[in-house]
Each structure stands twice: as C-alpha cells, then as structure tokens.
Amino acid sequence: xxxxxxxxYLITRSLYPENQETPIHFIPSNHTPDxxxxxxxxxxxxxLNQSRFWIPIGGxxxxxxxxxxxxxxxxxxxxxxxxxxCAGNKRNFFEPNVFGEQWEKGATSMGKWKGVSLGTLFEITxxxxxxxxxxxxxxxxxxxxxxxxxxxxxxxxxLEKALHPDTIIAYEYNDKxxxxxxxxxxxxxxxxxxxxxxxxxxxxxxxxxxTFEGPFQTVDYVYYPKKENDEGSFLVTINNVNSTIxxxxxMEKLETGRHMIxxxxxxxxxxxxxxxxxxxxxxxxxxxxIAHTDGVHDYTWSTWSFDWMVSEKGEFTILSRARDxxxxxxxxNPFWNQKGYGYNAIDQIKVKVE
Ligand code: MTE
Ligand code: MO
Numbered sequence: 001x002x003x004x005x006x007x008x009y010l011i012t013r014s015l016y017p018e019n020q021e022t023p024i025h026f027i028p029s030n031h032t033p034d035x036x037x038x039x040x041x042x043x044x045x046x047x048l049n050q051s052r053f054w055i056p057i058g059g060x061x062x063x064x065x066x067x068x069x070x071x072x073x074x075x076x077x078x079x080x081x082x083x084x085x086c087a088g089n090k091r092n093f094f095e096p097n098v099f100g101e102q103w104e105k106g107a108t109s110m111g112k113w114k115g116v117s118l119g120t121l122f123e124i125t126x127x128x129x130x131x132x133x134x135x136x137x138x139x140x141x142x143x144x145x146x147x148x149x150x151x152x153x154x155x156x157x158x159l160e161k162a163l164h165p166d167t168i169i170a171y172e173y174n175d176k177x178x179x180x181x182x183x184x185x186x187x188x189x190x191x192x193x194x195x196x197x198x199x200x201x202x203x204x205x206x207x208x209x210x211t212f213e214g215p216f217q218t219v220d221y222v223y224y225p226k227k228e229n230d231e232g233s234f235l236v237t238i239n240n241v242n243s244t245i246x247x248x249x250x251m252e253k254l255e256t257g258r259h260m261i262x263x264x265x266x267x268x269x270x271x272x273x274x275x276x277x278x279x280x281x282x283x284x285x286x287x288x289x290i291a292h293t294d295g296v297h298d299y300t301w302s303t304w305s306f307d308w309m310v311s312e313k314g315e316f317t318i319l320s321r322a323r324d325x326x327x328x329x330x331x332x333n334p335f336w337n338q339k340g341y342g343y344n345a346i347d348q349i350k351v352k353v354e
C-alpha cells in the first residue's frame with residue numbers, strides 16, 4: 001500500500017547484525033504484522049539459494065531422510081498462534097545494568113505459524129531408542145569473538161519438547177510464506193519457550209543421544225544469577241509471566257478525566273488469569289478486564305484494559321502485574337542475572353496529569 005506512510009517503524013538497537021524492536025505502544029492486540037515484527041539476529045542474514053528448500057534429518061534415527069518443501073507441504077499441517085519473545089526483552093531495565101542488546105519492551109511478537117509438527121517427521125524417520133536431544137541448525141553463521149571461532153546458530157531441544165505436537169517446522173506466518181528476515185523458508189517454532197529456541201532458516205536437524213554443548217546454549221541463554229561466578233546457573237527455557245503497558249505512554253502528559261490504560265500479558269506456563277493495575281505506585285491494586293483472543297487460546301498474549309478516572313493533577317506511577325494459572329506472578333524486583341534474561345518485574349510507567 002503506497003499510502004501507508006504513517007506506519008510506525010521498528011527501533012534499531014544494532015544494524016549489523018540487525019537487531020530492531022517494536023514500538024510497543026503501536027503493536028496491535030492481534031497478530032503482529034511483518035513490518036512491526038522485532039528482529040533479533042546473532043549473525044548477518046544468510047543468503048538464500050535452492051538448497052534451502054530441503055531439510056535433512058539424521059543422527060539417531062532409523063531412516064535418515066531429506067524432506068523437500070513438497071514433502072513438508074503434503075504432510076498434515078499444524079497451526080499455532082504464539083507469542084515469540086526474546087529472552088533479552090526488557091534487558092535495559094536491569095539494575096545494575098548488564099551487557100547485551102539494550103532491549104526495552106518491544107522484543108516480542110505474537111503471530112500465527114503454520115507448518116508440520118516435528119513429531120510427524122520423526123514418525124517417518126523413526127527414532128533410535130537412545131535418542132535424547134534434537135539439534136536444529138540454522139544457515140546463518142559468523143565468528144564469535146568471545147570464543148574466536150565460527151559457529152552457525154544452532155540449538156537443541158530435549159526430545160520431550162521436540163515431540164510436543166505444537167513444536168513445528170513452520171513454513172507460513174500469518175497465512176503467507178515466512179518473511180525472509182524471520183526464517184524463510186523454514187523456521188522452528190517452539191511455543192512457551194523464549195524465542196532463542198525458534199531457530200530461523202533451518203539447514204539441518206540431527207538427533208543425538210548426548211547433551212548438546214553449542215555456545216548458544218552453554219555460554220548464552222543460561223541464567224547466571226551471581227555477579228562474581230557461574231554458580232547456580234541454569235538454562236533459559238520457558239517464558240516468565242509478564243505484562244507490558246501499551247497505553248498511556250511512559251512520561252505522557254494527560255488531562256484530568258477518564259483514561260484507558262491498556263496492554264498485553266503473557267506466560268510460558270498455563271494462561272493469564274489476572275492482570276492487576278495500580279495507579280498509585282503500588283499502594284492499591286484493581287483488576288483489569290482481560291480479553292482472551294477470540295477463542296484462539298493457544299499461546300497468544302491476552303490483552304487487558306483498565307478504565308482510569310483521574311480528577312487530581314500530579315505525577316502518577318502506573319503499574320501492571322500479571323498472574324498465570326500456575327500462580328506465577330510478576331515480582332516487584334526482577335531476577336538479576338549476568339546476561340540479563342527473563343526480565344519480568346511488574347511493568348511500570350509514569351504520567352503527569354495537568
Ligand atoms: N535463528 C537463527 N538462525 N539465527 C538467530 O540469530 N535468533 C534467535 C531466534 N532464532 C536467531 C534464530 C533469537 S535469540 C530470537 S529472540 C528469535 O530468533 C528472533 O526472531 P525474529 O528475528 O523472527 O524476531
Ligand atoms: Mo532472543
């Protein structure tokens with residue numbers, strides 16, 4: 001649409017590789033459109049060629065098989081509506097600050113992915129009895145300066161998660177082929193897990209009977225809770241319960257009267273049960289109204305809204321606190337860790353009423 005010049009742009013955190021986040025106040029409550037989908041890359045974009053349309057599956061399988069795009073399109077399809085949130089989303093708000101992409105609140109998306117369950121492919125290849133993990137490698141690669149070696153972006157999943165019917169090799173996003181920057185032609189989509197697990201531009205899949213030790217799972221995407229050493233570390237996997245206020249804007253000036261406070265809430269375990277709002281910096285709380293996305297529960301975020309009547313002038317701190325069906329609740333303080341993953345402290349903005 002040549003007249004869509006009013007579209008908001010992504011906010012660039014780094015250009016090469018390209019890391020950009022969504023201006024969260026513009027993100028619609030339903031599926032994230034391509035132009036607002038955050039981009040998170042560890043390496044330059046890979047170049048596309050015809051070999052990309054085949055996925056070899058090997059290792060601890062009975063029948064190693066190369067699946068073509070035609071094979072994949074013919075197999076029973078599976079659609080999942082899911083949030084994909086970067087584990088580093090909101091990293092910028094950790095105190096003390098941590099190194100890494102300084103994401104604010106927009107490294108998150110929600111969309112409709114269609115593809116084939118990984119389990120469907122393993123029905124064809126068979127699995128050896130001692131199969132333990134599924135390694136998925138992407139086509140993008142580059143030098144990791146910290147390790148002084150070239151790596152591809154490669155991750156593994158425990159067999160149980162890989163076999164979940166909603167873990168898919170996707171070939172469509174929002175009813176169209178996946179946009180190139182988001183993994184075309186094939187991308188792994190792992191609902192409920194932070195998005196580092198959802199490997200873009202799949203090159204090959206290998207089943208192993210050991211524990212994968214690639215750097216994107218032994219160096220990165222590990223919580224290191226201590227400042228001085230690596231004691232007590234554990235892997236980043238499922239999303240924490242979280243919420244983000246989309247409206248009003250942080251530091252917005254408002255007039256006295258009625259204002260709609262609204263936003264999104266999501267979790268990697270169960271579903272969102274309540275979102276509480278405070279307009280007095282946490283002294284009192286009230287429930288927001290939650291709208292679950294029209295029957296498509298899946299792994300979507302919930303939108304919520306709260307009608308705020310404000311008659312006094314002054315500065316106000318507005319907070320949102322989500323809770324899920326496992327009774328996980330956003331904490332007042334984030335769980336600090338060296339690499340700044342999984343920030344989910346109570347969301348906060350300030351406004352001035354004049
Ligand atoms: N897959 C490949 N091949 N290369 C990558 O750098 N980044 C991961 C994941 N999959 C990555 C990848 C991370 S950390 C995130 S948050 C998501 O992709 C970002 O997906 P997006 O760029 O489609 O938003
Ligand atoms: Mo990420």
